[in-house]
Amino acid sequence: MDFDYTPEEQAFREEVRTFLKDNLPPKEARDPGFLKTWLERVREKGWVGFSWPKEFGGGSGGLIEQAILREEMALAKAPPLGTSFMGLAWVGPGIMQYGTQEQKQRFIPDILDSKVTWCTGYSEPNHGSDLAAIQCKAVRDGDHYVVNGQKIWTTGAPFSQWIILLVRTDFDVEVKHQGITCLLVPMDAPGLEVRPIENMAGDRHFAEVFFTDVKVPVENRLGDEGDGWKVTVSALANERSSIGEVTQMFAKLDTLKGLVRNSKKQGRPASEDPKVRRQIAQFEAKIAAMKYNGLRYLTKQIKGEPLSSETSVNKLHRASLEIEMDDFAVELGGTAGVALAGSEEAVDEGSWAKSSLSWPNVVIGGGTPNIQRNIIAERILGQPKD
Amino acid sequence: MNFGFTEEQELLRDQVSRFMTEQCPMAKVRELMATDNGFDQGLWQQAADLGWLGLTVPEAYGGLGLGWIDLTVVLEETARGLCPLPIASQAHSVAAILRCGSEVQKSNWLPTMASGEAVFTIGLYDEPNWIDPQAITLEATPSDGGYTVSGTKPFVPHAQAADYLLLAARCADKLGLVALERGQVTISNQPQMDRTKPMGRVTLDNLTVAEENFLPMSEEDLSYLTDIGAVLVTAEMVGAAEAALYMTSDYAKERIQFGKPIGQYQGVKHRLADLYVDVESFKSLLYYAAWAADEAPDELPRAISLAKGYASDAFAELGIDGIGLHGAIGFTAEYDVQLYLKRSKWARPIFGDSDYHLERVATLGGL
Numbered sequence: 001m002d003f004d005y006t007p008e009e010q011a012f013r014e015e016v017r018t019f020l021k022d023n024l025p026p027k028e029a030r031d032p033g034f035l036k037t038w039l040e041r042v043r044e045k046g047w048v049g050f051s052w053p054k055e056f057g058g059g060s061g062g063l064i065e066q067a068i069l070r071e072e073m074a075l076a077k078a079p080p081l082g083t084s085f086m087g088l089a090w091v092g093p094g095i096m097q098y099g100t101q102e103q104k105q106r107f108i109p110d111i112l113d114s115k116v117t118w119c120t121g122y123s124e125p126n127h128g129s130d131l132a133a134i135q136c137k138a139v140r141d142g143d144h145y146v147v148n149g150q151k152i153w154t155t156g157a158p159f160s161q162w163i164i165l166l167v168r169t170d171f172d173v174e175v176k177h178q179g180i181t182c183l184l185v186p187m188d189a190p191g192l193e194v195r196p197i198e199n200m201a202g203d204r205h206f207a208e209v210f211f212t213d214v215k216v217p218v219e220n221r222l223g224d225e226g227d228g229w230k231v232t233v234s235a236l237a238n239e240r241s242s243i244g245e246v247t248q249m250f251a252k253l254d255t256l257k258g259l260v261r262n263s264k265k266q267g268r269p270a271s272e273d274p275k276v277r278r279q280i281a282q283f284e285a286k287i288a289a290m291k292y293n294g295l296r297y298l299t300k301q302i303k304g305e306p307l308s309s310e311t312s313v314n315k316l317h318r319a320s321l322e323i324e325m326d327d328f329a330v331e332l333g334g335t336a337g338v339a340l341a342g343s344e345e346a347v348d349e350g351s352w353a354k355s356s357l358s359w360p361n362v363v364i365g366g367g368t369p370n371i372q373r374n375i376i377a378e379r380i381l382g383q384p385k386d
Numbered sequence: 387m388n389f390g391f392t393e394e395q396e397l398l399r400d401q402v403s404r405f406m407t408e409q410c411p412m413a414k415v416r417e418l419m420a421t422d423n424g425f426d427q428g429l430w431q432q433a434a435d436l437g438w439l440g441l442t443v444p445e446a447y448g449g450l451g452l453g454w455i456d457l458t459v460v461l462e463e464t465a466r467g468l469c470p471l472p473i474a475s476q477a478h479s480v481a482a483i484l485r486c487g488s489e490v491q492k493s494n495w496l497p498t499m500a501s502g503e504a505v506f507t508i509g510l511y512d513e514p515n516w517i518d519p520q521a522i523t524l525e526a527t528p529s530d531g532g533y534t535v536s537g538t539k540p541f542v543p544h545a546q547a548a549d550y551l552l553l554a555a556r557c558a559d560k561l562g563l564v565a566l567e568r569g570q571v572t573i574s575n576q577p578q579m580d581r582t583k584p585m586g587r588v589t590l591d592n593l594t595v596a597e598e599n600f601l602p603m604s605e606e607d608l609s610y611l612t613d614i615g616a617v618l619v620t621a622e623m624v625g626a627a628e629a630a631l632y633m634t635s636d637y638a639k640e641r642i643q644f645g646k647p648i649g650q651y652q653g654v655k656h657r658l659a660d661l662y663v664d665v666e667s668f669k670s671l672l673y674y675a676a677w678a679a680d681e682a683p684d685e686l687p688r689a690i691s692l693a694k695g696y697a698s699d700a701f702a703e704l705g706i707d708g709i710g711l712h713g714a715i716g717f718t719a720e721y722d723v724q725l726y727l728k729r730s731k732w733a734r735p736i737f738g739d740s741d742y743h744l745e746r747v748a749t750l751g752g753l
């Protein structure tokens with residue numbers, strides 16, 4: 001066991017820090033063109049798609065360096081390394097693994113250059129947790145597919161240019177995971193309609209997406225017909241270490257500690273309240289556990305050992321922390337804690353209240369905790385399925 | 387021993403329930419949520435005509451002279467549908483006037499409250515998370531034949547709908563409630579999560595309050611009124627929590643994933659069962675507290691602290707799980723279960739959160 005970094009890794013960390021010092025002005029000092037410049041600079045560095053092969057315009061970086069990069073970026077509260085979030089997280093990796101040469105040339109550069117935003121059309125009204133049972137239908141007609149059906153909860157659909165879509169091309173299958181095909185579809189395709197849905201926090205990030213006789217050329221199919229499940233599941237597995245996320249959570253915990261230091265509870269300093277102290281310490285223990293879990297899984301990946309479903313452990317921690325940290329802040333504030341932006345009394349301009357209404361983004365959006373529990377119980381502990 | 391409701395109380399429950407279904411369904415609630423004061427004169431008058439506003443007003447002042455347990459029945463049912471009418475704050479004001487008011491004040495105000503003519507509200511604490519006489523900081527200074535009051539009362543429930551406000555103030559080392567007309571104060575909206583519980587930020591600018599509009603309030607009175615406030619809020623928590631639980635349970639019967647209703651999975655079924663255990667339990671504790679408020683006032687502090695201490699945490703968890711067990715649909719603005727999550731967060735700190743109440747239980751229990 002060795003928690004030290006090699007001199008090369010240390011040097012890389014220094015390089016990232018120096019870059020941040022030179023290129024990340026404090027928030028107040030950022031001009032309107034800042035984000036564009038930032039995206040260009042990190043792109044020049046090869047830090048967008050850091051671990052992607054050089055031949056596709058990535059950085060060919062190692063997993064440890066990638067962890068360092070993410071950690072430093074999160075520590076500095078830097079903007080993202082690209083604005084095509086899903087493009088970078090799974091669409092790009094999926095295309096690199098399963099795409100044709102033509103698809104790689106066509107789609108990868110735009111993701112790296114933050115020119116195109118992707119959304120993900122997997123879930124349907126009747127098929128959320130049970131994703132493999134999807135019914136949105138595509139019928140082959142000569143050199144294209146004709147898509148009919150509906151997707152829902154499609155995050156970013158109102159402002160994305162492309163969607164990675166799972167459709168059913170074969171209804172006559174023995175196992176539901178068969179007969180699914182993955183298509184890449186432009187959001188301005190005729191017959192495609194987006195209807196935004198408002199969430200309980202008042203945001204309109206996700207949407208229903210309707211397909212009526214939408215024609216998709218066969219060359220927009222990712223992977224073989226009927227291989228859609230493999231294509232997307234392995235792409236999802238591409239979500240690498242969650243080290244950057246952990247650093248962000250440590251940063252949030254720091255903010256929460258600041259709130260505790262400045263708060264009173266029943267007229268006394270909140271920081272002296274044993275229950276408050278214990279709760280904060282428990283958050284810290286969970287986040288630290290996530291960090292070291294993450295490092296152990298990263299080590300496995302580096303050694304080339306297959307990761308089975310261990311990452312579900314951190315997903316469950318993340319889900320409970322996502323709910324509990326904001327809720328703790330809201331509870332601490334008493335009635336001022338539930339006050340929203342626009343209230344003079346609101347705690348931190350209502351930011352905790354607002355985010356305490358947004359946890360389903362993480363807790364439900366990426367698959368629910370019960371499904372993670374099933375994964376752990378069934379795939380790791382070998383329990384029988386329901 | 388009879389820890390159950392009378393036939394009259396069951397009839398009252400049916401009556402309120404019918405009112406909610408017919409007059410104040412969720413579509414109406416949402417319409418009122420979109421307004422600043424969440425108030426509807428027509429519905430208010432119906433509530434008055436049905437006797438609910440005068441339920442705890444003695445017959446001598448034009449009310450029905452019933453108890454807190456009867457009001458609990460009303461609030462449970464109105465809160466089941468998240469009715470935004472200020473019935474709880476009206477009743478809370480009745481309690482304050484009965485406890486602290488003079489004979490003249492009682493006979494001037496209580497009849498108009500029972501008839502629905504006057505909407506009253508009450509604001510006690512100035513600190514958002516502190517239940518203590520010291521948490522009342524609004525100052526009243528004696529002046530010719532009365533008091534001068536200046537300052538703000540930040541979280542007054544239903545202030546925007548009220549004709550009269552009873553605001554707790556400190557006069558040297560004494561406490562009192564100043565009764566004000568809406569026109570005398572400036573009220574701004576206090577935006578917060580639960581729009582079915584509009585709150586106002588009330589500003590008083592060098593206001594002169596005549597002696598006749600001042601109600602002296604001892605620390606014991608304050609403690610009693612805090613407990614009554616907690617009874618009212620917890621009664622609403624019971625109704626709201628039960629609604630959220632059944633909404634979720636019903637959904638779990640219908641929602642099919644992996645070829646079965648999700649309620650068939652123990653991850654869902656057992657969670658629902660645990661939530662049921664919680665709701666049943668704080669409901670019983672609340673019924674006992676409401677009974678104590680009427681019949682055994684010495685028992686009230688411990689009884690309500692047990693109930694609100696339990697309910698504050700349990701309902702908050704139910705609010706979250708209600709959405710989690712629905713999946714994405716529960717997160718949408720259009721679906722009602724999220725409104726109950728917001729109510730659970732609103733209700734948690736009001737008149738003391740679980741830390742306050744459980745600490746008090748420990749103290750009262752001799753620790």
Ligand SMILES: Cc1cc2nc3c(=O)[nH]c(=O)nc-3n(C[C@H](O)[C@H](O)[C@H](O)COP(=O)(O)OP(=O)(O)OC[C@H]3O[C@@H](n4cnc5c(N)ncnc54)[C@H](O)[C@@H]3O)c2cc1C
Pocket residue numbers: 119120121122123124125126127128129130152153154155156206360361362364365366367368369370371374386641643644648651652653654710711712713714715717
């Ligand atoms: C904010 C947000 C963003 C999203 N973004 C996207 C997106 O961009 N693209 C996309 O395709 N989808 C997206 N989704 C959809 C998301 O993937 C689904 O919501 C999720 O998979 C759950 O499906 P469901 O909502 O249909 O819930 P259901 O599957 O109906 O589940 C309802 C409840 O039943 C439980 N349950 C289900 N099956 C079992 C079981 N076998 N055992 C125990 N419990 C079970 C669940 O845990 C849950 O509590 C998003 C969702 C949210 C909330």
